[in-house]
Amino acid sequence: MTARAQEPLVDIADLVIGYDTGTRQVRALDGASLQVFDDETLAIVGESGSGKTTLGMAAGRLLPPEAQLLGGRINVSGVDVTSADDAALRRLRHDRLGFVFQNPTAALDPTMRIGRQVALAMGGRPGPEAIAELLSRAELNEPQRIMRAFPHELSGGMAQRVVIAMAIARQPHLLIADEPTASLDASIREKVMATLGRLRAESGASLVILSHDLRLIARHADRVAVMYGGRIVELGPVVQVMQAPAHPYTNALLAAAAGNEAPGERLRPIPGTPPVLEARCEACAYAPRCALRQPRCEAERPEARRLAGREVVCHRAEAVIGAEQPTRQEAR
Ligand SMILES: Nc1ncnc2c1ncn2[C@@H]1O[C@H](COP(=O)(O)OP(=O)(O)OP(=O)(O)O)[C@@H](O)[C@H]1O
Ligand code: SF4
Ligand SMILES: [Mg+2]
Numbered sequence: 001m002t003a004r005a006q007e008p009l010v011d012i013a014d015l016v017i018g019y020d021t022g023t024r025q026v027r028a029l030d031g032a033s034l035q036v037f038d039d040e041t042l043a044i045v046g047e048s049g050s051g052k053t054t055l056g057m058a059a060g061r062l063l064p065p066e067a068q069l070l071g072g073r074i075n076v077s078g079v080d081v082t083s084a085d086d087a088a089l090r091r092l093r094h095d096r097l098g099f100v101f102q103n104p105t106a107a108l109d110p111t112m113r114i115g116r117q118v119a120l121a122m123g124g125r126p127g128p129e130a131i132a133e134l135l136s137r138a139e140l141n142e143p144q145r146i147m148r149a150f151p152h153e154l155s156g157g158m159a160q161r162v163v164i165a166m167a168i169a170r171q172p173h174l175l176i177a178d179e180p181t182a183s184l185d186a187s188i189r190e191k192v193m194a195t196l197g198r199l200r201a202e203s204g205a206s207l208v209i210l211s212h213d214l215r216l217i218a219r220h221a222d223r224v225a226v227m228y229g230g231r232i233v234e235l236g237p238v239v240q241v242m243q244a245p246a247h248p249y250t251n252a253l254l255a256a257a258a259g260n261e262a263p264g265e266r267l268r269p270i271p272g273t274p275p276v277l278e279a280r281c282e283a284c285a286y287a288p289r290c291a292l293r294q295p296r297c298e299a300e301r302p303e304a305r306r307l308a309g310r311e312v313v314c315h316r317a318e319a320v321i322g323a324e325q326p327t328r329q330e331a332r
Contacts, residue, residue, distance in 0.1 A: 008075075009174060009206050010036035010059060016280075017063065017230075019056055027277040028054040030230035030285070031072070032305065033157055036174065040199060041207040043217035043238070045253065046227030049274050052210040055227070056176045059208075060097050061089055064131035073328065077173050094123075098167030098205075100177040100196070104159035108151040117148030121166035141196050152228035157188040170197050175200060178210045193220050214257045218242055226250045229275045229285030236310025246307055246317040248290050284315065292316050 028296055036042050039241045044052050045098055057063050060072055061081050074081040077096045079088060101107050118131050128147065135143035138161040160180065167175055177196060181189035197220050199205040211217050216280075216309040217224065217238075224241050226234040226249060234247040243250045252270045272289035275281070284290070284297040294316065302313045308321055 006037060008035035008079055009038050010034065010074040010208075011073075012055070012059070013073050015055070015058060015074060016070040017058060018068050018070050019064075020066045020068060024278055025068075027070075027279060028067075028071075028230055030057070030277055030281055032227075032231055033072075034225055034232055034235070036206050036208055038173075038206060038224065039204050040198060041221045042223045042225060043209045043211060043221035044225045044227055044232075045211055045214050045217060047212060047253075047270065047277065048062065048276050050227040051230040052212075052227055053178055054194070054230075056178055056208060056210050058173070059176060060093050060099070062093075062099075084105045095170060096173045098170070098172035098175045100160070100163055100167050100175065100180045102179040102182050104156060104183070105151055106160070107163050108159060110151050112150075113147065114149050114151065118147070118162065118166055118169065121169040134165050134169060135162070137168075137199065138162070139191075156184050157192055158191055160184060163193075164196055164199065166203070168203060172205055173202055175205055175207045176210070177207065178226060179212075180209065181216070182211070182213075188218075189216060196220075214242075214253050226253065227283060230277060231285070231313060232304075232311070233286070233313045234310060235312075240309050244308065244321055246310060246312040246321040247286075247314045248292050248316075248320055249286050251320065252289075284313075286314075292319065 012032060012034045015029050015032045016027065018025040018027045032051065032055055044055065046052055054063065059076050059081065069223060076092060079092045084092065115131055118134060119126050122134065131147055132143035135146055139212055140146050140158060140161050146158065154162065180196060181192050184192060193216065196207065209217055221238050223236060224238045225232045226247060228249050234241060234245065234250045241250060242254065245254060256270050270289065275285050282301050283299060284302050287293045287297045290297065296315050302315050304311050304313050307317050314320065
């Protein structure tokens with residue numbers, strides 16, 4: 001959403017996606033707009049159910065059959081993803097996109113040795129040296145041994161490094177990583193994130209990280225997009241957004257994030273529950289949980305606007321950005 005001269009690599013506008021559950025339709029995206037530019041890391045953060053995975057998967061039209069496109073458009077690397085035919089989509093996924101998911105062992109075939117799986121991801125007929133070289137780039141020691149191993153013989157961190165190696169094998173323009181470190185031990189999360197970031201920077205690709213861990217992504221992203229109720233409610237450079245949020249929900253996320261509590265104080269979850277929408281939200285979706293809400297918030301849907309170097313979707317952003325950050329009262 002940031003105004004730049006260059007063409008965005010990803011341009012998503014007013015995207016509306018619903019899931020047909022048989023009894024009702026869950027509106028997972030309620031007008032989500034987002035641009036990703038070349039050579040940047042963008043993190044999308046939000047609580048469970050805010051729509052992060054739906055947005056990330058929509059970029060490759062990788063949603064399950066019950067997902068329905070109800071409006072908006074998605075352009076990735078010059079391809080209109082919503083109208084592309086199967087061949088164009090296959091080319092896009094194969095040549096320009098790379099995905100890293102939360103659970104690396106689920107992403108790997110348990111019956112196939114790692115070397116063969118990596119070779120398939122690389123395409124063509126790569127020799128053992130090329131496969132080992134790719135694994136080394138993902139900071140896997142003893143690549144020859146790993147090539148002979150089956151997935152269950154690797155630790156979670158090693159398996160995720162293999163998945164990362166496979167995702168970058170064809171030099172994608174865009175890497176989408178959905179909670180890439182959530183299933184890993186806390187001690188290695190930082191290292192795996194650092195590897196992902198280094199590989200991104202070396203290749204000049206763009207990386208979109210989907211996560212609920214605001215602190216972790218703050219150290220690794222250039223820009224952050226905060227998601228709530230199927231919309232991007234705040235988007236801007238990480239430093240600006242984290243130091244002076246303009247949306248009460250960003251504030252609440254920061255107050256709830258590990259490392260922000262006063263000594264001896266327990267972490268405080270954000271009170272209330274996120275919405276599950278069944279139709280377009282005609283008010284502010286955060287209003288039921290927001291300490292700053294006013295009658296206007298419940299009567300009028302806020303639209304995105306620019307303020308202090310970011311985009312924000314809140315009627316009262318001026319009041320939020322001036323406040324001391326983050327306060328417990330606002331998070332309550
Ligand atoms: N296959 C599905 N069928 C029905 N509803 C779904 C399906 N997938 C997601 N949803 C619903 O869509 C909304 C957005 O889900 P999504 O998985 O995109 O959120 P998320 O931000 O990735 O959450 P998490 O942090 O838990 O991964 C939620 O209300 C979720 O329950
Ligand atoms: S629009 Fe109103 S209810 Fe929504 S986040 Fe802003 S102040 Fe809170
Ligand atoms: Mg998800």
